[in-house]
Amino acid sequence: MSAPVSAPAGVLPGPGTPPDGDGGSSGSGPGRRRSLRTILVVALALVALVVTAIALGRGQPEHSGRLDPDDATPTGGRALARVLADQGVDVVVARDADALADADVDDGTTVLVSDPAVLGERAARDLVDAAAPGRLVVADPGPGAVDLLGLDVDPRWAGAVEDLAADCDPAATDDLDADLDGLEVSVDSALALEGADGCFPTSDGPLLAVEEGVVLLGADDLLTNDQVLRADNAAVALRLLGAADRLVWYVPDPADLVGDEGVGLGAALPRWVVPAAWLLVAVVVALAWWRGRRFGALAVEPLPVTVRAIETTEGRGRLYRKARDRQHAAHALRSATRERLAVQLGASRRTDPHALVVEVAARSGRDVGAVGALLHPAAPVPDDDAGLVAFANLLTDLEKEVRRA
Structure with a gap:
């Protein structure tokens, strides 16, 4: 079974490292390339419109307008x-x-x-x-x-x-x-x-x-x-x-x-x-008063189906497994663990990841580097099934230690 992390103990990414989201994008994937292509196409279209407008404007007479004595267009004079x-x-x-x-x-x-x-x-x-x-x-x-x-x-x-x-x-x-x-x-x-x-x-x-x-x-x-x-x-x-x-x-x-x-x-x-407009307004107001309905009390209706919250998580896990996307699954586990630990420690869910790692290490008694390798967004994640299972177990053990402390 391969090790879940490869960062040596005591080595912790700096506090300025941006946190990962639910998907942990590297910033160089197909989505970013598509965005760049879209921006490029829009920019080229704007340039073409400006060039066309300038070219058309050069062909316009200095004075133009209906019955203008210098206008040679059909409506000029x-x-x-x-x-x-x-x-x-x-x-x-x-x-x-x-x-x-x-x-x-x-x-x-x-x-x-x-x-x-x-x-x-x-x-x-x-x-x-x-x-x-x-x-x-x-x-x-x-x-x-x-x-x-x-x-x-x-x-x-x-x-x-x-x-x-x-x-x-x-x-x-x-x-x-x-x-x-x-x-x-x-x-x-x-x-x-x-x-x-x-x-x-x-x-x-x-x-x-x-x-x-x-x-x-x-x-x-x-x-x-x-x-x-x-x-x-x-x-x-x-x-x-x-x-x-x-x-x-x-x-x-x-x-x-x-x-x-x-x-x-x-x-x-x-x-x-103007009189016709006022008459139309009066007709609309009268029609609204005649056909209008007063808002009554809110009606409570039972939901046709009750969906357990766990089913959403299980559905996302099945999607990750089908796509063999172990890195996104690991980032999701890390992000969820970080949020729960922040709540347990009485901190905000948007607490700086570096400060959260230091607090968790102090509460659990573990080394800061080892905790950072598990929780910090920039730390590496496993790339195989066995490593992903071990990584999930390590996160669970860390969360239990903090809870007991």
Whole structure:
């Protein structure tokens, strides 16, 4: 029968040696290699994502966005801006409120607001003041933007329109200062301006209207790169924006917003949404009150099967035996003995193994090195069945000695 331990008496691992767990892993097994491979794969994936993002970012234009005059994407307005410039119109791009103030708008200037949804109260007032000498055209005039401009118009979703004739209202023809007779527009989506007189009428209102000197273009899709060539969209755009010798294309900057200014989500929603939301909340509360059940006393139910605690230990032992994993079995025996001895000595189960070995040696009268060879997590363990049986017997004898002491 081989000896259960190989450490000589008096030789004890240092107190800094980490304790073994239930399985006593050496740190270099297949599990550690799998973890390293997983970390490596995740790191490579992150690097690939960063490189891809950088590569895609380099191909993006410096200025982009819906109806941006420098954006060549389908929703940009670069095509129209180039055509206007080729027609002799001086196109000036203003990308913030300061640039708009410096644009020197006069009576021969048209001011186009391409994204009024990011206007704040102060920016809207400055816009009206700056564009007062000329003509102001607002693309996509949503409910929030109309309210900020102080216009009595109710924008409504009109959906897609196909070959819609101008059919301008006589009262709006002079205000538009553009001859749109005989022209048709086709766009994928539009806003109808209920309560206003204008051109391209729908059942909910015209798509183009003039209200208090402000031109509202609900069919702003006709200005985009991918739809400007549909129907007579290009002609409508040129007559609206190219009538004057100078065009200030104003792209509002969100940085101009102060505090909580701007168009909130509530302004963009229909008026019936908020009452409908409150009604839904009331219905849910009423349903919860009706169908709710009060929590009663806890019901004690007998377990269908009573499982003895020893069966768990026996099951683990059978698994170790089937796998011929003697080292894990020995580590489990050592760890359990260490915990029981700590309880007997009135110490915590997390007591430092070195301190526990010294205390057990003092209580049992054994040599510290011999006790450390049995209890310390870093001490070697037997690697055959006979040694494992002897090792278990030695741990049992040590535990009995401490108990008797």
